[in-house]
Each structure stands twice: as structure tokens, then as C-alpha cells.
Amino acid sequence: MSGLGRLEGAFGGVEHVEVAAADGMPCVEVERDDLIALMTLLRDELGFEACTIVTAVDHFPREPRFQVVHQLLSLRHNDRVRVHCRVSEDDARVPSVTGLWPGAAYFEREAYDMFGLRFDGHADLKRLLMPEGYGHHPLRKDFPHQGIEPDRLYKEWDRARRHAAGSQG
């Protein structure tokens, strides 16, 4: 039995693998190169007007390491769909969906910030929650919860402040 419901057979030429999700949400996995084609199809043909989530799951140390998760909502048909796309650590790039849903821009910035995923085609890909120049991607599994040099940015700032105070005499 398929969990895809009304999406059964609707993906036409786009290659995909159906995934059974515990919450019963229709869920497919695609290759990175097919992602935009599938997303365009979902938005334009199948009525998914809203993008509710763009995030990732880190499966470290398994490869391909990152599972990028897009979740869409159709207000008209009142249903959701989830799209998975696996990428490896060496080539952690995904095409951006901001051309389809401008509201996904912050989600992609957050995924870049937290996992170090690059979203090709994103107009302004920079950190969202962590400070600029932070240098790590905290939601990766190999990043410790206590943090790495948690006070580094503060020390740099403090050194610059002391330096400035000293130079004023």
C-alpha cells in the first residue's frame, strides 16, 4: 500500500523513492539533481503553495552524511509532503528553493549555519543564529554540546577593546 495518497503516480518523469514515515505523511526521497524539478512539480502541478520546513538531519558517521528535509503544505488540498535528499559531507551542496518559495530563505540560512550545507542559488547565504565568524556548525553530531572555545569571540572582542583603550593612553 502506498502512503502517497493523492500524489500516487503524480511525479511523472522525476525519479524518486517512496519512504514510509512513522507519522503517515507522504514522503519521497530524490537525488539532488532532481530536487528542483520535483519541487517545481509539487508547487505548480500539485498545489503545494507553502514551504513549512527546510532543515537537515546529520547521520554522522554514516555516509551520505546529511539528509536535507523539505516539508511542504498545500492549503488548497489540506495535505503535506516531505522530501528527503541525501548529500555527503565532501559535497554538502543543495539547490536552493528560494526561487519557488521566498519564505524558505531563513530556513536555508539556518541549515547553512547549523550544518554547513551550501544552498546554491540562495541570494544571501550567511549565518542566521550564530554570530558571524563563528567558524563551526553546531548541530553537526561531531560538535560537542559544551561548545568549542565558547568564549573565543568574546576574547577577541575584549582584546580589541583593551588594545583600543591602551592606544588612547
Place this chain on the structure above:
Amino acid sequence: MSDSGMQTRLYELERGAVDRDDPLQGELMQLNMGPQHPATHGVLRLKVTLDGETVVAVEPVVGYLHRGKEKTCESLGWRKFFVHTDRLDYVQPVLNNIAYALALEKLAGLELPERAQTIRVLLMELSRIMAHLIYLGTTAIDLGAVTMFFWTFNEREKIYTLLDAWSGHRMNNTYVRVGGVYADLEERHETDMRAFVEQFPARIDEFERMLTRNRIWYDRNRGVAPISGADAIAWGLTGPNLRASGVDFDLRKRQPCSGYEHYDFEVPLGSDGDCYDRYLVRIEEMRQSVRICRQALDRLARSRGAEFLAEDRRYVLPPRADVGRSMEELIFQFKIVTDMALPAGEAYQGVESSKGELGFYVVSDGTSTPVRCHIRAPGLLSIQAIPVLAEGRLFSDMVAIIGSLDFVMGEVDR
């Protein structure tokens, strides 16, 4: 200045009209608003570029309250993370607890007793009223109506007292559990809640008498920062901000959880999607919440004494009295407290919170260590929409826009 290049910038269209050689017209000013600005409702920072009083560009900077909640969930485990969900949107802690619990229950495939669901609905609606009161009070004080702040906080205090009587805490109760709630609502709690619910509509009328036809309030909100339904959807707005634009989508009606389908209420809609419509929608939502609360209290009165916690020893703690008497119950308690595991898989649960769709996306590998807990914060998308709404408008509208979008930084920054 960042420019995503996708949004309509009213100002760009009119730029030709500005004479750059005229010293009184041409100069742009950078203004830093926040992160300690009181009107940003927390620690939001906005880098604003102004041409005179006109906002040319806005760049929101978030993250000042980032505490690594999602990472914390991975270290703490499913059960201990409940405490942290209170601190997301801290003006409606119980609703966050419930949304998180629902996601875990979905993954675990747990069925809830009817009374637990009814208690949750009641608490969710009280939370919604609490959060909308904060919106009303803070937005009004930002626009100069100081009295509103005291009136709304008076009402909030009453709800705090109700929650205090139930859980022993005013804020951050953490009294929701996987499988139900920690403690039942007793008859005295229900009586107090009904007394609050019965007197509250008169307070809403008072708020409305103060604001709805108030000249200053009307002028500062009507026609300010409208957004069309299609734009609101594309930018990911949800909840009252979306419904103010006339889009009829309420998760309580369309994808009901906790038995919302059994309650009789209406979904208020706006038409223009401006600040005034966002205000009217929230006022009406409080009235509808009162309706739901009344029905929930009636249901509670009928089911008094029934189970308020599911019977499933994989996720739900045994009663304390039994732990001292039974070896099995002691083992169950130990297992749940030390390492409660959820079945392998992923689940998403979106809940209609006061700010929009609050969602928890949880991934488990079958062990007690969470693989991922992603929190979909509706406020983050509201903040993302600030440039779309504010650019090309007067700077004084900025405060009205920020207030009307109604976000809480604890949830946005996580």
C-alpha cells in the same frame, strides 16, 4: 545591505523621484534598532536604512537569544527536554509543551484518553488568550496607549493564578507529559477557570472600546503594511498574520489535534492584511477561545474522575504510590526516567499556536538519544517578512508593524 532581490520594493519604484543632488533629499542614514530596543519585544536587532523618514531597507538580525535548544534536546533526551519547550515562546508555555508532547505521541503511536485531550484543549485556549493579551498590551503601549498594558496584564495575571493553582507555577509549568498531563484539573480549578472565562468577554469589550474606534489607534494601524494572501503564503506567514490577509487556514479546523474537531468555533478572517486587520483577527480569536474554553469546561464536568494519562508503561510513569509497592512499576519508572526510547522513524506535528504554525519535527533511531528535534518557529517567518512589509513606508510605522506581527524572540532564536 543585504538584498534578496525577490521582494517588491516600493521604494525602488519611486527612487527616480528623489533628487540625489538636493542635500535635503539625497542622503541615506543607517539606523540601528535594537537589540535592546523595547519595541522589538525582546532582542531583535534591525538594521534600518532611512531616507529622511522613509524606510529604504531593513535587515533583521536574529540570534541574540540563541540557546541551542535543538542541540540540547539531542543531549538531554526526549523526556527532559520538556522543561526547555516552556522557554521557547515564554508567553504561552503550556501550548509549547503540548505541541512537543503531540509530536512525541505521534511518533510513539500513543492514544490519549478523552479527558487528557479536553484538558489540553482548555489549556491551549487559555495559552492563546495569554499570548494575545501580551500582543495587545505591548503593541498598544508601543503606540502610546499605556493603559492597555495594565489592563491586559491584569487579565494575564488571572490566568497565571489559575495555572499556579493547577501546577504550582505561574510560568513555565512543564505539567504536560507524553500521554496526557501530570495532574488532573480538580473541581475547584474548573470553577475558578469558569469564573475567569465568564468575566473575560466583558474585558474584551473594554479593550475594544478603548482601541477599535480610537482615532489614534485606527490611524496608526489602518492601511499600514498590508500584505496579500498569496504573498503571505509565499513568505510562509501562518496563524493570525495569514488569516488577517483573508486566507482561511487554521490548523485547529483543517488538521485538528486533541479533538478540536468536536468543538464549535469560528475562524475570524481579515481582508486587507494590514496591521488593523491583524489586530481585529486577534481580538476575535480571543472571543472564540472563550467559546472553546466554555465547551471544554462542560466536557470536563461530564468526565470528572476519568483517566487523564494514557496507560503505557513505555512512556508514561506509573503512579507514585505503586512505585513503592511493586517491583515492576519501579523498573518501569527507572527505565522511563533514565532512558525513554521512542520507536525509530520521523514525525512532524504542527499545532495552531497563537503566533502561527508551531511545529516539532522529531527523528528517532529507536534509542533513547534523539537524532533530531527541529522546532518550526512561526515567529522566525514573521520576522523574515518585516522587510517586505516595512520597506517604502514611514519609519514610525515600523513599531506598529513589529507589534502587529507578534513574535517572541525566545521561540525565534531557540
